[in-house]
Amino acid sequence: MTSLSAPALHALQRRTVLVLSLGQVLGGIAFGATVSLGALLAADLSGDDALSGLATASVTLGAAAFAIPLARFAARRGRRLSLTAGNLLALVGVAIVILSAALRTFPLLLIGIVLIGMGNAGNLQSRFAATDLAAPQHRGRDLSIVVWSTTVGGVTGPLLITPGEALGQAIGMPPLTGSYLFSLVAQFAALILYLVALRPDPLLTALRLAAEPSRTSPLGASEDRPLAARYAIFAVAGSHAVMASVMAMTPVHLAHMAHGAHGGEASSTDITLLVGVTIALHVAGMYGLSPLFGILADRWGRVRVVLLGQAVLAASLIIAITAGEEPGGVMAALILLGLGWSAATVAGAALLTEASTIVMRPRRQGLSDSLMSLTAAVGAAGAGVVLTSFGYGGLGAAALVIVVAIAALSPLGRTRAQA
Numbered sequence: 001m002t003s004l005s006a007p008a009l010h011a012l013q014r015r016t017v018l019v020l021s022l023g024q025v026l027g028g029i030a031f032g033a034t035v036s037l038g039a040l041l042a043a044d045l046s047g048d049d050a051l052s053g054l055a056t057a058s059v060t061l062g063a064a065a066f067a068i069p070l071a072r073f074a075a076r077r078g079r080r081l082s083l084t085a086g087n088l089l090a091l092v093g094v095a096i097v098i099l100s101a102a103l104r105t106f107p108l109l110l111i112g113i114v115l116i117g118m119g120n121a122g123n124l125q126s127r128f129a130a131t132d133l134a135a136p137q138h139r140g141r142d143l144s145i146v147v148w149s150t151t152v153g154g155v156t157g158p159l160l161i162t163p164g165e166a167l168g169q170a171i172g173m174p175p176l177t178g179s180y181l182f183s184l185v186a187q188f189a190a191l192i193l194y195l196v197a198l199r200p201d202p203l204l205t206a207l208r209l210a211a212e213p214s215r216t217s218p219l220g221a222s223e224d225r226p227l228a229a230r231y232a233i234f235a236v237a238g239s240h241a242v243m244a245s246v247m248a249m250t251p252v253h254l255a256h257m258a259h260g261a262h263g264g265e266a267s268s269t270d271i272t273l274l275v276g277v278t279i280a281l282h283v284a285g286m287y288g289l290s291p292l293f294g295i296l297a298d299r300w301g302r303v304r305v306v307l308l309g310q311a312v313l314a315a316s317l318i319i320a321i322t323a324g325e326e327p328g329g330v331m332a333a334l335i336l337l338g339l340g341w342s343a344a345t346v347a348g349a350a351l352l353t354e355a356s357t358i359v360m361r362p363r364r365q366g367l368s369d370s371l372m373s374l375t376a377a378v379g380a381a382g383a384g385v386v387l388t389s390f391g392y393g394g395l396g397a398a399a400l401v402i403v404v405a406i407a408a409l410s411p412l413g414r415t416r417a418q419a
Helices: 006-046 053-077 079-103 106-129 136-159 161-170 180-197 202-210 226-261 268-287 290-300 302-323 327-354 361-408 410-414
Strands: none
Touching: 006 053, 006 079, 006 106, 006 136, 006 180, 006 202, 006 226, 006 268, 053 079, 053 106, 053 202, 053 226, 053 361, 079 106, 079 180, 079 202, 106 136, 106 327, 106 361, 136 180, 136 268, 136 290, 136 327, 161 180, 161 268, 226 268, 226 302, 226 327, 226 361, 226 410, 268 327, 290 302, 290 327, 302 327, 302 361, 302 410, 327 361, 361 410
């Protein structure tokens, strides 16, 4: 491969970020319905609210199981084929979820959601793809642009629940599955986009540039900082676990609140509308300000923005503890939960990338995504039990412990490479 000039490299990076951003819009639409309806479907098919957290747990377990193999596949074959593989798995998963609802089979539902989670591993790694060819001074910004692009689909997805249900009923689909029609279309469109437009492959191009001995690569670290990289992995995984565990139980908590407010007579439409609006606001918080956090991470420092994220997460959890029995309190807590997650994960991913050489990045990025999903799965599964035993406030208090640990260990993120 001929060495790229600086203008050509800049143009290639801009095109790559554009393609990844469009893919994230589509992925957000596809994943939004899964997040919003998974817990409700699990509670309906299992007949036990305590098992509803297994829906989010299954998504995150699928992502955890596939993150490392997907990262290794990307290192060998590139981001284009790895992201396409994720979309294929998600398409199969959505089809199985619809079938499980028709057959009213809870284990089959979990299998379908696991496959959707495997597909989501590709969505997660697309943010790292945005850093493959990024200049160090713009790494946080480029990563955050791709993260922000999920806002469009992520906010739209939950809001499509009500029209999706109407469409599903019109064509005879099982209850709570109509929105998955939008997921099918969006996943297929994302698959075609990556397969056709993500050329040349950003990771393979970056690896080739790094292997050229006659040039100084503008792409990344000449030194490896394993301790800082490990802290970045911990901060991202912990922040994601806090977000996922609280968010997983919010639809069930809101459903109970709606029934209580209406004397146990709340309609399915009322509940899904309340859940959809709340989750849409949460997703807007997750992605809407991510470019601001990316720019702050570039200019202010990665660790400082991780700490900013922990402060916002703490504020969210305190509101959940003190005002979590009111719809307004839940909405405020979920918005702040998304904002804190955004700051911590954008800055943490940028820290992980800059603390690793180009050769080491895919391996560590896959490990980060796997641990992030695994800890979130454990948190989401346990959240159902905590919610049932201690209420929404107790769930917020349990999550606050993780936030304190991330803040306390932040000096590790500032360590330099050993001589």
